[in-house]
Structures are given as structure tokens and as C-alpha cells.
Amino acid sequence: MADETESVSLRPPEGSIVDTRYWHLLDDGRVQCDVCPRACKLHDGQRGLCFVRGAEAGRIKLFSYGRSSGFCIDPIEKKPLNHFLPGTSVLSFGTAGCNLACKFCLSPDTLVATTRGMRRIAELFESCAEKISQHGGGIGLPGSLHAWTRGGKQARVAKVFAHRYSGELLSLQAACCPPILLTPNHKVFAALWSDLEDVRSIAAAELTTDHYLVIPREQAGNGIRIDAAGTLDTGAALLVNVRRVEQTLYQGPVYNLEIDDPDHSYLAPFVAVSNCQNWDMSKSREMDTLADRASPEELADAADRLGCASVAFTYNDPVVFMEYAIDTARACRARGIRSVAVTAGYMCAEPRAEFYRHMDAANVDLKAFTERFYYKVCGGALAPVLETLEYLKRETTVWFEITTLLIPGENDSDDELDRLTRWIADRLGPDVPLHFTAFHPDWKMLDKPRTPSATLTRARHIALANGLRYVYTGNVHDREGGSTYCPHCHTRLIERDWYELGEWKLTDTGGCRRCGAAIPGVFAGPPGDWGTRRLGVRLAARVETAR
Ligand code: SF4
Numbered sequence: 001m002a003d004e005t006e007s008v009s010l011r012p013p014e015g016s017i018v019d020t021r022y023w024h025l026l027d028d029g030r031v032q033c034d035v036c037p038r039a040c041k042l043h044d045g046q047r048g049l050c051f052v053r054g055a056e057a058g059r060i061k062l063f064s065y066g067r068s069s070g071f072c073i074d075p076i077e078k079k080p081l082n083h084f085l086p087g088t089s090v091l092s093f094g095t096a097g098c099n100l101a102c103k104f105c106l107s108p109d110t111l112v113a114t115t116r117g118m119r120r121i122a123e124l125f126e127s128c129a130e131k132i133s134q135h136g137g138g139i140g141l142p143g144s145l146h147a148w149t150r151g152g153k154q155a156r157v158a159k160v161f162a163h164r165y166s167g168e169l170l171s172l173q174a175a176c177c178p179p180i181l182l183t184p185n186h187k188v189f190a191a192l193w194s195d196l197e198d199v200r201s202i203a204a205a206e207l208t209t210d211h212y213l214v215i216p217r218e219q220a221g222n223g224i225r226i227d228a229a230g231t232l233d234t235g236a237a238l239l240v241n242v243r244r245v246e247q248t249l250y251q252g253p254v255y256n257l258e259i260d261d262p263d264h265s266y267l268a269p270f271v272a273v274s275n276c277q278n279w280d281m282s283k284s285r286e287m288d289t290l291a292d293r294a295s296p297e298e299l300a301d302a303a304d305r306l307g308c309a310s311v312a313f314t315y316n317d318p319v320v321f322m323e324y325a326i327d328t329a330r331a332c333r334a335r336g337i338r339s340v341a342v343t344a345g346y347m348c349a350e351p352r353a354e355f356y357r358h359m360d361a362a363n364v365d366l367k368a369f370t371e372r373f374y375y376k377v378c379g380g381a382l383a384p385v386l387e388t389l390e391y392l393k394r395e396t397t398v399w400f401e402i403t404t405l406l407i408p409g410e411n412d413s414d415d416e417l418d419r420l421t422r423w424i425a426d427r428l429g430p431d432v433p434l435h436f437t438a439f440h441p442d443w444k445m446l447d448k449p450r451t452p453s454a455t456l457t458r459a460r461h462i463a464l465a466n467g468l469r470y471v472y473t474g475n476v477h478d479r480e481g482g483s484t485y486c487p488h489c490h491t492r493l494i495e496r497d498w499y500e501l502g503e504w505k506l507t508d509t510g511g512c513r514r515c516g517a518a519i520p521g522v523f524a525g526p527p528g529d530w531g532t533r534r535l536g537v538r539l540a541a542r543v544e545t546a547r
Pocket of ligand 1: 033034035036037038039040047048049050051053054319320
């Protein structure tokens with residue numbers, strides 16, 4: 001993986017950089033990170049594929065300690081965990097970085113509003129007189145190119161990034177705009193219907209039909225007349241409703257721009273999108289969005305104060321920021337608050353053992369049951385994920401559940417689902433809960449979800465037939481598939497509709513009230529009453545204004 005790295009000059013605040021333990025020196029002078037199977041081999045000044053770890057002074061350091069992309073209180077069912085303190089609230093947060101090849105770019109045909117008119121982003125790269133080649137792509141230096149920002153200003157395009165990509169793209173469709181094809185983590189400027197003045201930079205994957213995208217009025221020079229029908233006019237900008245977000249798989253080049261403007265925005269083609277955030281050199285911009293700062297103690301205190309039963313390391317995989325997650329879990333444990341890892345399970349044995357000593361629960365994303373899928377869609381491998389699952393079962397007391405996001409035609413065949421669920425039953429036992437979720441967790445599309453409910457139900461039936469006792473359908477209204485049943489007397493013990501709890505027929509220690517059978521999981525008294533709410537919270541001073 002040595003060539004999937006890049007030198008960077010941007011340096012986060014000093015307190016964010018900490019030494020790490022899992023690395024070793026190589027004969028050629030490089031240093032290898034041993035946290036995940038990517039095994040990035042780095043020269044000083046280079047970052048690993050996850051970008052938040054990198055080599056400095058002959059050792060691997062973490063560059064995102066104590067920094068977060070934001071905090072939210074969620075129902076624990078949203079992680080998803082159905083057998084872990086049901087009904088309670090969890091303080092969720094993430095940092096930046098991903099070790100499964102997350103990308104932050106736009107498709108080649110995306111039009112960008114430049115001062116020379118609408119131009120394809122691929123053409124902007126091709127037309128750069130000077131290009132710096134990198135493995136898998138390059139950086140173009142365009143000279144005198146200028147683009148329009150969301151503030152209506154002209155700003156210099158400092159760089160055009162290109163790299164190869166294999167994975168999901170989202171087609172973002174808003175009223176009166178052509179669709180934009182972009183990677184799920186690419187950020188666009190949007191506001192929620194409930195507070196249209198609060199425009200933020202939001203990952204495409206988090207957009208719902210409650211969001212409105214921003215079209216600045218000032219697009220002089222584009223020669224484009226925007227039809228304002230169906231938009232909300234705020235004076236400086238038009239707000240257009242997100243109509244649909246659809247997923248597609250893609251292999252090929254993707255692109256992004258670095259804009260020389262404090263706002264870090266440009267228009268694609270009319271709506272405001274965030275400055276470059278691709279995974280290599282420009283991914284340093286993702287670090288810019290780590291605007292909230294909180295020490296482990298502050299986080300644990302906040303969870304305590306806000307009445308959360310647990311803290312979840314989520315949004316991005318805590319594997320890559322394990323030092324921060326572990327210190328936070330320690331601080332939480334001292335206050336009686338549990339810690340939850342939401343992870344893809346892509347981790348090496350030694351750091352994995354240390355990491356899970358501090359976790360109380362985990363939801364592991366088992367993306368598919370073929371190496372082909374892992375290689376093609378995530379650029380990773382299946383075997384290490386299965387090892388993590390077996391490790392959790394055999395060598396820890398961590399409560400864990402598994403999630404498989406079903407993508408039609410990719411990982412939802414009867415044969416694959418049969419093999420996946422047989423493996424779980426054989427190697428992990430029948431009591432590990434399995435969630436089949438519809439693509440994508442947070443989307444509220446106007447038409448049917450991309451994954452039909454029938455697919456989730458079919459998958460659930462296959463898993464039940466293979467002996468799994470707790471199989472759930474997720475992100476759909478499906479009382480039968482979302483509820484927990486006693487495997488002995490078949491009483492419905494916990495009724496769920498999406499994240500909402502209904503009927504409750506468990507004892508305080510998790511036994512069936514009818515037949516007394518013990519239900520596996522972590523149960524402590526009656527269910528919590530957090531409900532389905534999602535509440536954004538601000539814990540500490542911002543380190544900079546990124547939204
Ligand atoms: S955590 Fe994984 S992706 Fe990140 S630097 Fe280490 S080996 Fe590379």
C-alpha cells in the first residue's frame with residue numbers, strides 16, 4: 001500500500017497528534033502501520049490510506065486525536081444494536097478517515113461553473129498544463145482557471161485532482177437541477193426544511209428529502225438562467241429540495257477541485273458543493289471539517305450529563321482512531337457509561353485485542369460474503385473481517401451484532417445469503433443477531449427504497465432457515481422483521497417499528513416473561529424511553545468554522 005499515500009504539508013493542531021504503538025520499521029527506511037491489513041508503508045511526511053495516521057519522525061502517529069466531525073444523540077437501535085440496552089440513547093461521534101477506500105469525488109461528466117462557462121470536470125483536469133502524477137491518478141495545476149463559489153465570488157482553482165475509483169456513487173437529484181453523480185462522502189451545502197437558515201456542509205450519503213440544496217443567485221458569467229419555479233428564494237440563494245438519492249456502482253476516474261477561497265466551495269453545476277476532499281493529498285480538507293474538539297473526559301462527562309447509556313464510535317471506523325476511542329472508552333467506563341464500536345472489522349490481531357478490551361459492544365459490518373465484493377467495492381478483503389467476528393465470539397465478552405447492507409444484484413443472491421448465514425450459524429452460533437438493512441440507512445426517498453422490502457424479507461427467511469434466531473430487517477417499516485421473538489415459545493418479546501419500541505415482554509434481566517428463556521444480550525431493567533429522536537449536540541469550542 002506504500003503507493004496509496006501522499007506527502008502533506010498541512011498539519012493539524014499539536015494536541016491532535018499522538019504517538020501510536022502498532023508499527024514497525026522496514027529495511028528501506030520506511031515505517032509500516034500495523035493497525036489494519038492495509039499495512040501502509042510510509043516515508044516521513046506521508047499519510048496512510050485512512051489519512052488520519054501517518055509517518056513522522058520515523059514512527060506512525062495519529063493526527064486526529066480529540067477532534068470530531070460532530071456529535072449526535074441517537075437511539076441505540078440506530079447503530080444498529082437490538083439486544084444492547086434497548087430504548088436507550090447513545091452519544092455518537094466520528095472523526096475522519098476510513099481504511100476501506102472511502103473516496104470523496106465527482107464523476108467525470110460533472111459540470112463545474114467556471115468563469116469560462118460550464119466545463120466538464122474531467123476536461124478541467126485534462127487541460128491543466130502541469131500535472132503531477134500519482135499512483136492511480138494525479139494533481140493538475142490549472143494556472144489561471146477560476147470558478148464561482150457559493151458566495152457568488154470568483155475564486156482561483158488551485159488544483160484539480162483525479163484518481164481511479166471503484167465503488168458506490170450516488171446520483172443526487174434535486175428540483176430543477178441535473179443529477180450530480182458523486183461519492184457518498186462528498187459534501188454538499190444543504191439546509192433542513194425545519195431550519196432553512198442553517199446551511200451546512202453535509203455528506204451526500206446523509207441527505208434526505210427533507211434537505212434543500214443551495215443555488216447561489218450570483219452565477220454571473222455562466223450564461224445560465226435558472227428556472228426558479230419550485231425553489232425557495234432566500235434572497236442571496238435559491239434552495240432546491242432533494243427529490244431522490246440513488247446508488248450506483250462505478251469503476252473509473254473521479255475528480256475534485258481545490259478552490260483558493262476560505263469558503264472552499266464551488267458550483268456543480270449550479271448547486272454549491274464542498275471543496276476537494278478526495279482520499280489522498282486533498283483529504284487533508286476532510287480534517288478541516290473536524291471542527292469539534294473534545295477530550296475523552298469531556299466526551300464522557302457530556303454523555304453522563306446528557307443521560308446517554310453509551311457512547312458510539314461511528315460515522316467513520318474507530319479502527320483508524322483507536323487511541324482516541326480507547327481513551328474515551330476508559331473515561332466512559334469510569335463513569336459507568338458503555339462504549340460501542342461501529343466498525344467494518346478490518347483490523348490486525350494485536351491492535352484488535354487491545355481495542356476490544358475497552359469496548360462493551362460492537363456492530364460489525366459484514367458487507368458481503370465474497371472476496372470479489374470486498375475487493376471491487378471496498379478495495380479490501382473479506383477474510384480479516386471474518387477473523388474479527390470469530391475473535392469477538394471466541395475471545396471476548398463484547399456484545400456484538402452484525403449488519404449486512406443488501407445491494408440488489410451485488411450481494412443479495414440466495415446462494416450468497418445462504419453461505420453467509422450458514423457461516424454465522426456454524427462459526428458464531430445461532431444467537432448472534434443479524435441485521436439485513438436496506439440501502440441507505442438515512443435516506444427517505446419519495447419512491448421505493450433501492451433495496452426492495454421483499455429482498456430483506458427473503459434474506460431474513462434464509463437466515464432463519466439456517467438456524468439463526470435473531471434476524472432483523474432494518475431501515476424499513478416491518479414490525480415482523482424488526483421485532484425480537486422468543487426462540488422457545490415464539491412470543492413477541494420486543495416489538496419494533498424501525499427504531500420505535502412497542503410491546504415489551506422481557507424481564508429486567510432479559511428473560512422471556514412467558515417461558516423464562518434467557519435472551520442473549522445486555523439488558524438492564526425496563527427499556528429506555530429515548531424514542532426515535534436524533535439530536536445534534538455541540539460539546540465544545542469549535543476549532544474553526546467549517547460549515
Ligand atoms: S490504519 Fe490501516 S489504512 Fe490507516 S495507516 Fe494504518 S494500515 Fe494504513
